[in-house]
Amino acid sequence: MSAIIEVRGITKRFGGITALSDASIDVPASGVLGLIGPNGAGKTTLFNIISGHLRADSGTITFDGRRVERKRPSALARLGLARSWQDVRPLTGLTVLDNVLVGRRTRDAEYPLRGLIRWRSARAEERLAKEEAFAALQRVGLDERLAGEQIDDLAFAEQKLVTLARLLVGEPKVLLLDEPASGLDVESVDRLLRVIRSIAESGVPVLLVEHNLAVVRDVADRAVFMSNGKVIAVETPDDLVRRADLIELYFGSRWVA
Amino acid sequence: MEFLTFLVFLGCLYTMLTSSFGLLMGIGRQFSMAHAGMWGLGAYSSAYVTLELAWPLWLGIPTALVFGALAGALVAVPALRVGVGVYLAIVTFAFQMVFVNLLTNLGDLTGGSRGMAGIPAFPSIGDLSITQTVTVYTAIAAVLVVLLVHVWRRSAYGRVLLALGRDEKVLEGLGRDTRWLKIQLFALTGSLGALAGVFYAQYLGFISPESFSVHQSILLMTMLLIGGAFTTFGPVVGAWFFVLVPELLTRVGLPDSVAAALQQILFGLLLILFMIFRPMGIVSSRRHRPPGRRVRAADSSDSDPDGPGGTGGTDPRPDQTRVGVPS
Numbered sequence: 001m002s003a004i005i006e007v008r009g010i011t012k013r014f015g016g017i018t019a020l021s022d023a024s025i026d027v028p029a030s031g032v033l034g035l036i037g038p039n040g041a042g043k044t045t046l047f048n049i050i051s052g053h054l055r056a057d058s059g060t061i062t063f064d065g066r067r068v069e070r071k072r073p074s075a076l077a078r079l080g081l082a083r084s085w086q087d088v089r090p091l092t093g094l095t096v097l098d099n100v101l102v103g104r105r106t107r108d109a110e111y112p113l114r115g116l117i118r119w120r121s122a123r124a125e126e127r128l129a130k131e132e133a134f135a136a137l138q139r140v141g142l143d144e145r146l147a148g149e150q151i152d153d154l155a156f157a158e159q160k161l162v163t164l165a166r167l168l169v170g171e172p173k174v175l176l177l178d179e180p181a182s183g184l185d186v187e188s189v190d191r192l193l194r195v196i197r198s199i200a201e202s203g204v205p206v207l208l209v210e211h212n213l214a215v216v217r218d219v220a221d222r223a224v225f226m227s228n229g230k231v232i233a234v235e236t237p238d239d240l241v242r243r244a245d246l247i248e249l250y251f252g253s254r255w256v257a
Numbered sequence: 258m259e260f261l262t263f264l265v266f267l268g269c270l271y272t273m274l275t276s277s278f279g280l281l282m283g284i285g286r287q288f289s290m291a292h293a294g295m296w297g298l299g300a301y302s303s304a305y306v307t308l309e310l311a312w313p314l315w316l317g318i319p320t321a322l323v324f325g326a327l328a329g330a331l332v333a334v335p336a337l338r339v340g341v342g343v344y345l346a347i348v349t350f351a352f353q354m355v356f357v358n359l360l361t362n363l364g365d366l367t368g369g370s371r372g373m374a375g376i377p378a379f380p381s382i383g384d385l386s387i388t389q390t391v392t393v394y395t396a397i398a399a400v401l402v403v404l405l406v407h408v409w410r411r412s413a414y415g416r417v418l419l420a421l422g423r424d425e426k427v428l429e430g431l432g433r434d435t436r437w438l439k440i441q442l443f444a445l446t447g448s449l450g451a452l453a454g455v456f457y458a459q460y461l462g463f464i465s466p467e468s469f470s471v472h473q474s475i476l477l478m479t480m481l482l483i484g485g486a487f488t489t490f491g492p493v494v495g496a497w498f499f500v501l502v503p504e505l506l507t508r509v510g511l512p513d514s515v516a517a518a519l520q521q522i523l524f525g526l527l528l529i530l531f532m533i534f535r536p537m538g539i540v541s542s543r544r545h546r547p548p549g550r551r552v553r554a555a556d557s558s559d560s561d562p563d564g565p566g567g568t569g570g571t572d573p574r575p576d577q578t579r580v581g582v583p584s
């Protein structure tokens with residue numbers, strides 16, 4: 001299986017603390033890869049380094065055949081690397097539709113005068129954009145009728161889905177999800193995981209950071225287990241939970257029979 | 258008649274200024290104290306090229322646009338480093354102060370504190386006086402600026418600006434270089450602000466540094482707060498409100514000394530009342546809620562871009578009464 005993202009030997013220190021030491025992972029070009037480990041394992045740090053929000057002290061990252069470890073988040077996003085936020089971060093006060101449409105990168109949205117001069121094509125483009133936004137909402141299982149609502153009026157779980165749709169309209173090559181299940185009730189988690197699976201099945205590989213083992217078992221094809229800034233194991237989630245040494249690292253020793 | 262012309266002129270002039278400022282402050286939420294400086298730069302640059310260099314009058318307009326854009330971009334550069342909010346306010350405030358100081362001290366170029374006089378104006382149309390002619394052009398320019406801002410606001414580009422004002426980090430994650438976007442926004446709005454300066458210089462035929470002081474920036478901000486910064490017509494309403502209401506106050510028969518004091522008190526009171534009861538201004542829109550509302554049930558709030566002050570209740574539909582007229 002070829003990898004869409006190859007992370008090699010990433011080290012990151014914050015002051016005297018080594019958050020990551022020589023971490024290497026491959027994100028496969030299809031399916032869902034979970035990134036798991038106890039608090040402080042460095043998974044979020046690694047995640048932020050991959051998405052360009054943090055810079056590693058050393059190591060390389062190759063995305064889709066390109067070296068990207070020095071690129072800005074926006075440049076990475078334009079290359080097709082889309083990330084979500086644990087705290088969702090909807091654009092408050094805007095409608096659901098606007099929230100989704102912002103994720104589309106078009107030249108009209110890029111150049112201030114273009115849409116004014118070529119207003120006919122800009123209008124056609126807006127129509128097309130709306131159709132795609134509706135399609136994206138459908139893809140994450142949201143009713144099109146929500147499109148006109150203020151995003152603030154939606155339930156937290158639905159806001160999460162909207163931000164997923166926002167990433168999807170940008171036609172990402174890989175999706176990075178930051179603790180997608182956090183703050184959701186069981187039912188909403190199920191709903192979200194179904195959406196993530198269907199996105200992965202549609203050909204967009206997914207990397208997700210998650211500390212909830214059950215979620216990773218449910219949705220991930222493989223999981224990377226991290227502890228103390230190191231990658232300890234890469235297994236299928238089912239094999240992972242059978243490894244007593246990892247469970248001990250994760251929960252502490254008293255959980256091991 | 259002359260006085261009526263002046264009021265219409267001022268209304269149109271401030272409309273141009275508040276519309277462009279609204280795009281910057283209301284949509285892009287980039288807090289700037291330097292907009293009066295843009296206006297002044299437009300006035301000075303166009304006056305200089307038409308008076309001192311004797312360029313054709315119409316060239317004053319592109320000159321102002323270019324200088325406004327350059328100055329806007331220049332203000333944006335440090336703004337990139339300080340993010341949003343109070344730091345940006347201080348940086349832009351500094352620019353505003355430096356600008357007025359430069360006008361005062363670059364005597365050879367600007368005439369110093371005495372200003373520039375004898376600025377030529379567009380030739381009269383028909384039987385209209387010079388001031389009436391300039392007012393006509395100002396009105397046309399104001400309509401164009403409002404239209405431009407309106408189209409922008411509703412375009413894909415405007416949506417990106419809205420997002421910029423809400424959450425830069427998200428926008429960056431969606432593939433937009435927010436640094437470049439901010440430079441664009443400051444340059445565009447600076448350019449439109451400078452346009453107002455061209456007409457101002459022509460109407461009065463005389464300009465001096467104190468006309469473009471930071472008080473004018475604050476006045477523009479107040480106009481936005483009262484009129485509403487988040488819609489097309491909010492800034493227009495705010496501009497005309499502040500041009501006409503003081504005028505009406507002097508017409509009710511109060512002595513000037515009382516009227517002036519009363520005006521200050523009234524405006525202060527109005528501002529407070531608006532902040533409490535109608536934070537979106539007179540003209541508000543369903544598309545934008547007041548800033549400061551938090552996302553319901555969000556589990557972490559350390560990175561909430563809206564800052565404190567939100568109601569953040571558990572009612573799924575709060576603030577309906579505050580949302581005001583549908584757009």
